[in-house]
Amino acid sequence: xxxxxxxxxxxxxxxxxxxxxxxxxxxxxLLDRPMIENVGLKELETHTVFSSKAYLxxxxxxxxxxxxxxxxxxxxxxxxxxxxxxxxxxxxxYDYDVLLATKRDGKHLxxxxxxxxxxxxxxxxxxxxxxxxxxxxFVWQIEKIVVK
Numbered sequence: 378x379x380x381x382x383x384x385x386x387x388x389x390x391x392x393x394x395x396x397x398x399x400x401x402x403x404x405x406x407l408l409d410r411p412m413i414e415n416v417g418l419k420e421l422e423t424h425t426v427f428s429s430k431a432y433l434x435x436x437x438x439x440x441x442x443x444x445x446x447x448x449x450x451x452x453x454x455x456x457x458x459x460x461x462x463x464x465x466x467x468x469x470x471y472d473y474d475v476l477l478a479t480k481r482d483g484k485h486l487x488x489x490x491x492x493x494x495x496x497x498x499x500x501x502x503x504x505x506x507x508x509x510x511x512x513x514x515f516v517w518q519i520e521k522i523v524v525k
Contacts, residue, residue, distance in 0.1 A: 382446070387409035390494060391494060395524035399446050414479055416441050423501040424501055433483070435479060436476040436477045436479045436480065438476060450467060451468075452466050452467055452525045453523065454525060455496065455514075457519055469511075473498060473506065475497065475498050
C-alpha cells in the first residue's frame with residue numbers, strides 16, 4: 378500500500394499523478410503552497426531566459442519534491458494553466474539545482490506574475506542551461522505534473 382501524505386489545508390496549486398509511491402488523494406498528490414514550501418525552501422539568484430535582470434527565487438529543489446512524493450519514473454510531464462506542456466527527464470533535477478519556485482524577491486508568485494509555481498533553472502551558474510533544450514523547460518503557471 379502506498380504511503381499517505383498529509384492533506385492540503387489551503388487552495389491546491391499543484392496536482393501530481395503517475396508513477397508515485399505516496400498519495401493524499403485517489404492516485405494523486407494534491408499540494409497547497411505551505412506543503413510545497415515545507416519540502417524545504419532553497420534560494421537561487423538567477424536570470425530566466427525571459428528576464429533582463431536576475432531575481433532571487435525561493436522554493437524547494439525539484440529533486441526534493443520528487444523524493445517527497447516518491448517519484449518512480451524517468452521523466453515528468455509538466456502542464457501549465459495556459460495549455461503548455463513539456464516532458465523533462467528527471468535526470469535534470471539531479472544534475473542541476475532546479476527550483477519549483479513559489480516566490481520571487483520574497484513575494485509569493487500569483488497567476489498574474491506567472492505563478493503560483495514555476496520551474497527555474499540556474500542559468501547564471503551553468504552556461505549550458507542557455508541551450509534551447511533547457512530554456513523550453515522554464516515552465517510557468519504550473520498546475521500539474523505527471524511522473525512517467
